Amino acid sequence: MGAIVAVILLVSLLAARRVTAPLAGFAAAAERLSVDGQADPLPEEGPRELRAATRAFNRMQARLARFVADRTQMLAAIGHDLRTPITRLRLRAELVDDPEMQRRMLSDLDEMEAMISATLAFARDDAQREPRGRFDLADLLQSLCDDRVDAGHRALYDGPAHAVAEGRTVALRRALANLMDNAIKYGGGFTVRLETGPDGSQHRNALIHIDDDGPGIPEAEFEKVFAPFYRLERSRSRDTGGVGLGLSTARSIIRGHGGDVTLANRAEGGLRATVTLPL
Template identity: 40%
Template sequence: MIERLRRWIGTFGIRAQIVMLLVGTQLLAHAVTFGFMLYLSSELGRKSEVIRDLSDPMFSVLRVLGDDPAKLDVLVDQDRRFSLVDEAPRVSSLPEVDAVVTEAIGSGPVADVVAFALPASADWPPAPRVQPFGLASRAPNGRWLIFTPRPNVITRTLPRVASTLALSLLALPLMLMSVWAGAWLVAPIARLSAATNAFARDIQAPDMAVEGALEVRRAIIAFNHMQHKLRRLIDDRASTLASIGHDMRTPLTRLRLRLETAQLGDAKAPVERDLSVLETMIDDALRFMRDDQHQVDLQNIDLTALCQTAVDAMRDQGQDVVMSSTSRVVAIGDLTLTMRALDNILNNAVKHADAAVVAVENNLDSATAQITVTDTGPGIPAHLIAFVQQPFNRLPTVAAGDTGDKSGFGLGLAIASDLMARQSGTLELAANTPHGLKATLTLPTQRDGA
C-alpha cells in the first residue's frame, strides 16, 4: 500500500508534491485541533459544568424572587422557560444534576429544588452526553415552579466550537500563503528541469538565470558550466571532423585522377571500390556531425503522411518496402530529425533484409505514437542491441565479412537513436518473430506539461 502510494505521488511534479504536502499537513493539523476541541467540549468532566450553566437561571430566580408569588406570576408571563403547575413533577434519579443542585442549595439562599427527566424528544440545547432534565421548586402558595431549559440557552460548548471555526478561517489565508511560498521556492527547480529538457533537444539553448535557494543556485551554476563545456567539446569535435573531411577529400580526389591514368588491369575495380568506401565514410561522419548542429523544432507531425513519403521514395529506388497502416496518427517531434531517423532505419532494413514493412499506431494509454519497421533479415542478438546503437559499432559477423557496400560503418542505428532522443523520443530494437529485426520509433503525442 505504501509503495503504491509512493509510486502515485511520484507521478506528480515537485511543485504539486509540495502543495499536496502543505495542504495535507494543514488539513491534518486542523482536523486534530478541531477533534481535540470537540473532545474537550464533550468529556465527562464537562457534564457538571454544562448542568451548572443550564441550571443557573433557576437558582438565580430563587435567590432574587424568593417566596413572592406575585413576582413568580410575572416571571412566568415573561419567560417561557418557567411555568407554575399544581402537581409536583415525577422526580427522577439524576446523579449529576442532583450533585449540582445540592451544591447550589448549600452555597446560598436557594429553596429546595428537585430534578426530573425530560422526554427524549424534548428540545434541548447542545449539551454533551447530558440527559435532558428540568428543575422544580415548591412555591409558598403550594404550586410548583418548573424550569425547563430551552435551545436558546447558550452553554460554554458553543463558544468553543465557534472559536475553533474562527481559528480555521484565520488559518485558511496562512495555508494559501504557505502553498504560494512553497510553489515560489520550487519554481527555479521546475525551470531547471525545463532547461535540461531544452538543452537535450538544442545544444545552443540559452543559459539559466541564477536564482532561488543556495542549493538551487549552485545547481544552476553547475548546469550552465556543463552546457558551456559540452558546447566546446561538440564544437571541437565538429571542427576536427570538418578538417579531417576536408583534408581527406583532397588526396582522395588525387588518387581518383591517378587511377584513371594508371594501368592496373583487374586491380582497378577493387581500388575504386575502396575509394568509394572511404568517401562514404567521410560523408557519414560529416552527416553525423551536422545532425548534432540541427536546432530541434518541435511541431505536430503527421506520422502516417511522413511514413508514406519515405516508403514511396524507397519504392521509387526499386526497394521492396510497403506500408501496412493508413490511419492518421499525429505526434509531437521534429520533422527533419524524424525523417532522417526513419530513412536510416529503412536503409538498414533493405540493406540486410532486402524488404521492410512500415506500420504506424497511436498508443492512448502512454500518450505516444509509434512507427514500427519490421524485416525478415538476420536480425540482431539481444545482448548486442545496445552495442550496435553506439557510433561505429557493427556486429562481429558483419565486420568480419565487410565488403564495404553492404555492411556500412556502424552509424545508421546510432544516428537514428540520437535523433529520436533529441526530440524526447526513443528507438527500440527487438527480435521480429520468427526472425528478423523490429525497430520502433516512439514520439510523444502531447507536449511537455500538457
C-alpha cells in the same frame, strides 16, 4: 484564532509555491537539455541557493554546446585535410599499369571518401540545428513508404491516418529512412506499424514497428550494430555492407528527440526495429 490560522496557511502556501515553482522550471529545463542541447538558458530566479544552481546549470549547458561545436569543427577540418591526399592518390592510381591493381586501389579510395563523408554527416548532423515544430508523424511514415514503393520495393504502412507529434522533421525523416532502407537491404521489404498511447505516466508516446522478413540477427548483436562503423556483413564492399553508420545515425537522432530504438527477432521470422517517440 481561525482567521489567524487561515492567514498563516495562505502565506505558507504562497511561500511554498514561490519556492517550488522555480524548482519545477529547473527540473523541466534539465529534461529539455537531454532532448535539445540548444535550448535557451534558464532564467535565474528564486531563492539564493536556487539561483546559484541555475547559474551553474546554464554554464554547464553553454560548455556542452561549445564542446559539441568544437568537436564538429575539428572533424570537419580533418575531413577537409584528408580529401587532399586522397585526391592525389586517386591521380597516382590512374597511372598504375595493372588494371586489376588499379581497380582495387580506386575502390579503396572510393570507400575512404564515403567513410569520410558519412562520418562528417554523422558528427555534424545539420538537422540538429533544424527548429522543432509540430508535424504529422503518420503522414511522414506514409510518405517514406510511398517513396520506396515508387523505387520498386515492398513497403506497407499500417496505422492511423493522422498522429501529431513534435520534433525536427528532416532529422526524423533521415532516421526512419535509415531503418527502412536497412530492412529493405537485408529483408527485401518491410511493414511499418504506428501505435499511439500512454507511456505509463501522464505523457503519450508513439511506437513505430518496422518489420522485415529477413533472417534476423543474433541476439548478442542487438546493441553492437548501433556502434559506429560496426557491420554484421564482414566484407569491405559498400554495395553490401555500407560504412556502418546508418543505425548509429538513426539512434542518435531518435534519442535526441527523447525516444529510443531497439531491435528484436520476430517469432514468425525476420527483424523488428521499434522506435519510441514522445508525442
